[in-house]
Amino acid sequence: xxxxxxxxxxxxxxxxxxxxxxxxxxxxxxxxxxxxxxxxxxxxxxxxxxxxxxxxxxxxxxxxxxxxxxxxxxxxxxxxxxxxxxxxxxxxxxxxxxxxxxxxxxxxxxxxxxxxxxxxxxxxxxxxxxxxxxxxxxxxxxxxxxxxxxxxxxxxxxxxxxxxxxxxxxxxxxxxxxxxxxxxxxxxxxxxxxxxxxxxxxxxxxxxxxxxxxxxxxxxxxxxxxxxxxx
Amino acid sequence: xxxxxxxxxxxxxxxxxxxxxxxxxxxxxxxxxxxxxxxxxxxxxxxxxxxxxxxxxxxxxxxxxxxxxxxxxxxxxxxxxxxxxxxxxxxxxxxxxxxxxxxxxxxxxxxxxxxxxxxxxxxxxxxxxxxxxxxxxxxxxxxxxxxxxxxxxxxxxxxxxxxxxxxxxxxxxxxxxxxxxxxxxxxxxxxxxxxxxxxxxxxxxxxxxxxxxxxxxxxxxxxxxxxxxxxxxxxxxxxxxxxxxxxxxxxxxxxxxxxxxxxxxxxxxxxxxxxxxxxxxxxxxxxxxxxxxxxxxxxxxxxxxxxxxxxxxxxxxxxxxxxxxxxxxxxxxxxxxxxxxxxxxxxxxxxxxxxxxxxxxxxxxxxxxxxxx
Numbered sequence: 001x002x003x004x005x006x007x008x009x010x011x012x013x014x015x016x017x018x019x020x021x022x023x024x025x026x027x028x029x030x031x032x033x034x035x036x037x038x039x040x041x042x043x044x045x046x047x048x049x050x051x052x053x054x055x056x057x058x059x060x061x062x063x064x065x066x067x068x069x070x071x072x073x074x075x076x077x078x079x080x081x082x083x084x085x086x087x088x089x090x091x092x093x094x095x096x097x098x099x100x101x102x103x104x105x106x107x108x109x110x111x112x113x114x115x116x117x118x119x120x121x122x123x124x125x126x127x128x129x130x131x132x133x134x135x136x137x138x139x140x141x142x143x144x145x146x147x148x149x150x151x152x153x154x155x156x157x158x159x160x161x162x163x164x165x166x167x168x169x170x171x172x173x174x175x176x177x178x179x180x181x182x183x184x185x186x187x188x189x190x191x192x193x194x195x196x197x198x199x200x201x202x203x204x205x206x207x208x209x210x211x212x213x214x215x216x217x218x219x220x221x222x223x224x225x226x227x228x229x230x231x
Numbered sequence: 232x233x234x235x236x237x238x239x240x241x242x243x244x245x246x247x248x249x250x251x252x253x254x255x256x257x258x259x260x261x262x263x264x265x266x267x268x269x270x271x272x273x274x275x276x277x278x279x280x281x282x283x284x285x286x287x288x289x290x291x292x293x294x295x296x297x298x299x300x301x302x303x304x305x306x307x308x309x310x311x312x313x314x315x316x317x318x319x320x321x322x323x324x325x326x327x328x329x330x331x332x333x334x335x336x337x338x339x340x341x342x343x344x345x346x347x348x349x350x351x352x353x354x355x356x357x358x359x360x361x362x363x364x365x366x367x368x369x370x371x372x373x374x375x376x377x378x379x380x381x382x383x384x385x386x387x388x389x390x391x392x393x394x395x396x397x398x399x400x401x402x403x404x405x406x407x408x409x410x411x412x413x414x415x416x417x418x419x420x421x422x423x424x425x426x427x428x429x430x431x432x433x434x435x436x437x438x439x440x441x442x443x444x445x446x447x448x449x450x451x452x453x454x455x456x457x458x459x460x461x462x463x464x465x466x467x468x469x470x471x472x473x474x475x476x477x478x479x480x481x482x483x484x485x486x487x488x489x490x491x492x493x494x495x496x497x498x499x500x501x502x503x504x505x506x507x508x509x510x511x512x513x514x515x516x517x518x519x520x521x522x523x524x525x526x527x528x529x530x531x532x533x534x535x536x537x538x539x540x541x542x543x544x545x546x547x548x549x550x551x552x553x554x555x556x557x558x559x560x561x562x563x564x565x566x567x568x569x570x571x572x573x574x575x576x577x578x579x580x581x582x583x584x585x586x587x588x589x590x591x592x593x594x595x596x597x598x599x600x601x602x603x604x
Contacts, residue, residue, distance in 0.1 A: 058516055058597050079521070086518025093601065097513040101240045106232055111517035113234050161518070 004067070005164055005197050006032035006055060011064035012220075013050050024050040025061070026220035032199070034164075037191045039200040039208040042217035048201045049169060051217065055199070056091060056167045057084040069164045086111065090158030090166045090196075094173035096150040098142040105129065105138045108156045121160055128156040131193070132186055148179035155187065165197045172204050184210050234523055238530035245503065249535060252492075252499035256539025257546060259489030260577040264547025266481045267569045269554065270474065272562035277470055279405050286441035287351055290434040290451055293459045298433050299325040299340075303458060305429045311436060314450055316443040319350035322431040324420035328391050336380045336559050339391065341371075341413050343420020343431075351437040360385035360400030367416050371396035374409035380559050394419065410559045489580050492539065496532050496584035504528060504592045511592050512600025525593035529585045536581020540574045547573070 013025040024047045032038065042048050053059040054066050057073055058081075066073045069088050076084060090111075098107045108125040112118045129135055132152045142150055151171060158166055168187070172180030184207055191198050200207055208214045209228075216224040242249045290311075295301035303322075311320050324343035330336060345365040349356075363370035371391075373383065378401050383389050388397045396415065403409055421430075438444050448460040504511065511524055551563040 053598050056516070082515070082518050082520045085516060091513075091516050093513070095509065097509055097601070099237075099510060101244055102237070109232060110237070110514065111519075113232060113237055114519055114523040118233065157517070 003033055004031045005034045005036075005069055006030075006199075007065075007067040008051075008055070009065040009067075011051075011054060011061045011066060013047070013054065013059070014062045023220055025054075027064070028217075028220070028222055029064075030215060030222060030225060032165075032197060034197055035191065035195040036213060037188065037198050037211050038213035038215065039202055039211040040215045040217060041202060041205075041208045043203065046217040047220040048203075048217055052167050052169055052199070052201045055165070056089045057081045086115070086161060088164045090161065090163035092151070092154050092158045092166070092168045092171045094170040096142070096147075096154045096174075098150055098153055100142050103139045103141060104134060104145070104153050107142065107153055108160055110157060111160055124162075125156065125160055128159055129153075131190065132156055146179075147175055148182060151175060151179075151183055152186065155183070155190075159190065159194070159196065162194075163196060165199060168198065168200045168202075170202055170204075171200070172202065172207055177206065180204070181206060181210075234527050235530050238527040239534050241503070241527075241531055242534050248499050248502065252495050252535045253539040253542070255492035255495035256489065256536055256577055256581055257492075257543040259485060259492040259580075260540050260543025260573050261547040261550060262488050263482075263485035263573040263576065264544050264570065265550040265554070266485055267478075267573060268548065268551040268563045268565055269561060270478050270481060271564040271566050271569055272551075272555075274471070274474055275564050276406050276562045277474070286438055286444060287463065288436050288438065288444055288447060289461050289463065290436065290458055291432070291461065293457055295459075297325075298323075299327050301325075301432050302426070302430050303432065303434055305431050307434060307455070307458070310454075311434065311451075314447065316439055316447050316450075317436050318439045319347055319437040321345065321348045321351045321435045321437075322417065323348070323433050323435055324417060324424055324426065324430075325432040326415075326420050326423050328423075330381075330391065335382075336377055336410070338411065339377060339413050340411050341391070341415050341420060341423070343417040344414050345417050348414065351435055356402050356404070357400045358403040360398065363399045363416060365416055365418075367399075368419060369394055369396050370399045370416060370419075372400040372402055372414040373398055374412045375401050375403040376410040376559055377413065380410075394423070407560055407562065486576070489577055492577070493580035493584035496535050496581050497587055499535070500528055500532055500585055500588035501591065503531070504588045508595065508600050509603050511595050512597045512602070515595070515597035516601060521593040524595075525589040528589035528592045529582065532581055532585025532588070533578065536578045536584075539581065540577035543577060544570055544574060 009029050011025055011028045012023070015022040015024055028051060040048050040051060054061050055068065057068065060074060060078070068084065071084065073084065099110065102110070105125050108129065109118065109121055112121045126138070129138055132155060134149060134152055137145060137149060145153065171183065175183065187198055188210065190196065200211060202208060211228070213227045215222055289298070290303060290307070291298060291301035292303060305322055308320055308322055311317055321344060326341040326343065328339050328341055330339055349362055357372070358375055362372065378398070381389065383398055385398050385400060388395050436447065438447055444462060451458055451460050514524060548565065555561050555563045
């Protein structure tokens with residue numbers, strides 16, 4: 001068995017919406033090897049974000065299995081899932097969700113606030129911020145930063161816990177294309193430096209064109225899985 | 232930085248809302264503190280009166296509501312001298328007078344006394360100056376607080392219509408008497424009241440042994456139907472019981488005030504939690520436990536409570552001190568226990584007010600919360 005950081009087996013997810021049941025995922029199986037830089041694309045309602053939520057331990061599938069770093073998430077009780085989120089994954093969202101009262105570096109440290117003896121993370125935060133070019137902005141508040149800078153802070157926040165996998169949900173959605181491309185470039189650099197597996201969920205073709213592998217979801221199923229020879 | 236500090240920083244986000252929630256607690260705690268310090272003052276004043284009276288009895292006309300309305304025949308004094316249970320006898324005439332000095336106390340109770348008054352009060356009764364002689368005229372011994380309020384000292388003269396009185400001494404008992412009573416020679420009181428030579432208001436007696444008080448009472452009441460003997464202690468005990476009831480009422484009413492403050496906190500925190508739903512979703516998505524989120528909300532509620540209680544305590548003290556300045560007969564007493572009680576009560580209710588918002592925040596699903604649902 002090849003080394004893998006993510007494996008899903010026949011994953012389905014149904015939602016109840018009023019009287020009808022929505023089949024968001026209808027049997028999704030794939031693997032991701034460590035340090036991959038891939039994107040999941042598809043039209044709205046194809047199940048991309050649902051899949052991301054399952055991979056990131058935010059939600060549990062209706063049936064099937066999700067393995068993350070060797071752990072079967074479907075066997076983890078819901079109240080213990082926080083530990084997976086805290087230790088193994090990082091999220092970047094379309095909206096930055098920075099906390100306005102906190103400085104840049106404090107925002108980066110938000111995920112580890114509940115961790116005891118979290119002083120050790122400060123150095124990590126400083127390193128991340130200087131890697132991403134925000135060293136001079138550490139004590140700024142979010143409203144003093146541009147959209148691109150805010151999204152870069154959110155990236156550092158997602159990486160503070162040295163995650164195995166970084167999930168990026170439509171992260172260029174609120175940025176202009178130049179800024180968006182710059183962010184993707186930075187994430188590519190971090191992927192190379194730190195080897196963190198990076199998964200984008202996007203409908204932006206310029207994002208998917210920069211990833212090494214593109215999985216296409218349609219109507220809750222994988223319809224294509226292509227590795228690009230020209231990243 | 233940790234969750235506690237993060238939560239306290241959250242209080243600064245909506246300053247007006249936080250401020251109003253704090254104000255709700257401030258008012259409740261202020262009410263509790265000021266009322267309780269007044270209650271403590273009344274209770275201790277009454278307890279001290281009890282010690283001061285040291286078992287004196289008052290013989291007055293049957294059914295008199297106040298000593299001022301009582302008239303007793305002075306010849307009774309001779310009769311009482313034959314009773315071996317009585318150590319000292321003081322005939323007294325009560326006069327209620329209003330004062331015209333603006334801004335000062337408006338009423339004074341004058342008690343006309345003879346030299347035998349010295350035998351029924353404690354040896355430390357006079358604080359400064361000295362007793363007058365019963366044959367003197369226009370002399371007065373004032374209670375320490377009413378003297379302060381009038382701004383008069385020993386040796387000075389002032390008018391209580393229709394006479395000018397010269398202060399010979401100041402007495403202090405640490406009771407309400409200090410704020411309302413002045414002692415004058417018996418003949419002066421008799422002249423003001425237009426009483427005849429054989430009339431006094433009451434006769435105060437000191438028993439040889441407090442245990443014999445009942446014997447004195449039956450001695451007097453069996454021989455003179457028109458008189459009654461009262462034990463001021465009994466009155467005070469009755470008053471203490473009433474005060475206990477009043478105290479419970481104070482707790483109930485100001486408790487409701489603090490409860491309303493607590494509901495204000497629930498409201499403020501609930502709005503804050505709803506407003507920050509996506510943020511709470513993010514916190515959970517990044518690995519905060521439900522209890523971390525709940526704890527954070529509780530810390531905010533507690534922050535509001537502690538700030539509110541501190542200000543409430545200070546303002547409560549200021550309020551009761553001001554009340555004492557306005558109403559001289561009011562004694563306030565500051566006891567640490569009362570402060571601790573009000574503080575703990577206020578903080579407890581604040582924390583209680585945070586429980587529901589905390590539960591609501593901690594139970595949010597990260598996916599739904601981050602979409603703002």
